[in-house]
Amino acid sequence: MLIAHVILAIAAVGALVLAPRSAAGAALVVAAAAVDVALGTAPSHALQVVVPLLAFLGAALTLAALVERSGLAERAAFALAAGARGSAIALYVLVCALCVMLTAAISLDGAVVLIVPLLVVLAKRVDAPFAPLFLGAVVVANAASIAVPQGNPTNLVVIDRLGLSPAAFAAHMLGPGLLAAALCAAGVALSERQALTAAVGHGERKRTPFSAAERHAAAALCVAALAAWAAPFLGVAPWWPFTGAVSLALLAARERPHVIVPWRVGAQVGGLVIVIQALALPTPGTPALGFVGLLAVAAFVGAASALANNLPVSVWAASLLAAPAPAYAASIGLAVGSLATPQGSVATLIAAQLAGDDAPPLRVRRFAPLATAALVAATLMLWLKAP
Secondary structure, X not given: OHHHHHHHHXXXXXXXXXXXXXXXXXXXXXXXXXXXXXXXXXXXXXXXXXXXXXXXXXXXXXXXXXXXXXXXXXXXXXXXXXXXXXXXXXXXXXXXXXXXXXXXXXXXHHHHHHHHHHHHHHHHHHOOOHHHHHHHXXXXXXXXXXXXXXXXXXXXXXXXXXXXOHHHHHHHHHHHHHHHHHHHHHHHHHHOOOHHHOEOOOOOOOOOOOOHHHHHHHHHHHHHHHHHHHHHHHOOOOHHHHHHHHHHHHHHOOOOOOOXXXXXXXXXXXXXXXXHHHHOOOOOOOOOOOHHHXXXXXXXHHHHHHHHOHHHHHHHHHHHOOOHHHHHHXXXXXXXXXXXXXXXXXXXXXXXXXXXXXOOOOOHHHHHHHHHHHHHHHHHHHHHHOO
């Protein structure tokens, strides 16, 4: 029976690796999961992961569409371009900083959902180099997501498993998260330095008052972000407050809302949760660990996340969370290590889907070394901060 589960897991992971944005690949993942369920694997864990994920991502995608249709994204794009004063590297820094703030407010998934349409506007209206801006936003959102409790769904696993307060989590992970984000941003800027030396438009636009649609979209964004940010401090997962705030905003909208649900991503993640769960993979124990031990935990979880996506990996890696320091190291692996491959993070999959044919390739040989360096640096800072 174990051999059958292994074959199904290999087929599902292979489909995701070879065709992360393909409907046929997603169908193969679902088929493998369906066979595992027929063999006796319970789908309950997958539902517990996928239902809130679909609700949150659907709300974030719908909110992003609302912001874009209102003209608010275009206004923000021109404001960034004006602030950059014709410098592509200055624009890159501003985009990365905005991505960090959005990640802190509404998680990495919400951040990429909102920022990718803005980058499209920058590319079309002021000739900004799309590839470095896109790559910078993706790596920064993923790396910075460990800095705050609501930044990544896996952070909430750590908090819930160990009974940590959001303040304690932020105290340990803020520094490692910001360091990892800075290193990733610098790595992309270095590799894309030729594109970032070009001049861009200044974003000249006639100043006009905010329209009613823009005011509504801005209010919806602020309320949803506040709900997501405050939820962990109230002991509530941010997905449902965020989804509720967006739903209320849609009900109050004058035009009929266009609700977007990322079914393909949900199918991929749900299927992977089932096939990985069926393997009943063991994880190492968590005695008191020094830097090498913490790095081993982060690297082990990071490699698994890069291969099979960090969200399903976090389901079985939760057994690794028996003490605060190893749990934090696991969070670094889940967020930073997943950057090594295109399929490692749900946020990366969503960003590529939104960018469509304009999405630059996320090659493993390029991003695995960057993810490794950021993972080592973040783990080192975590170890230095440990009591």
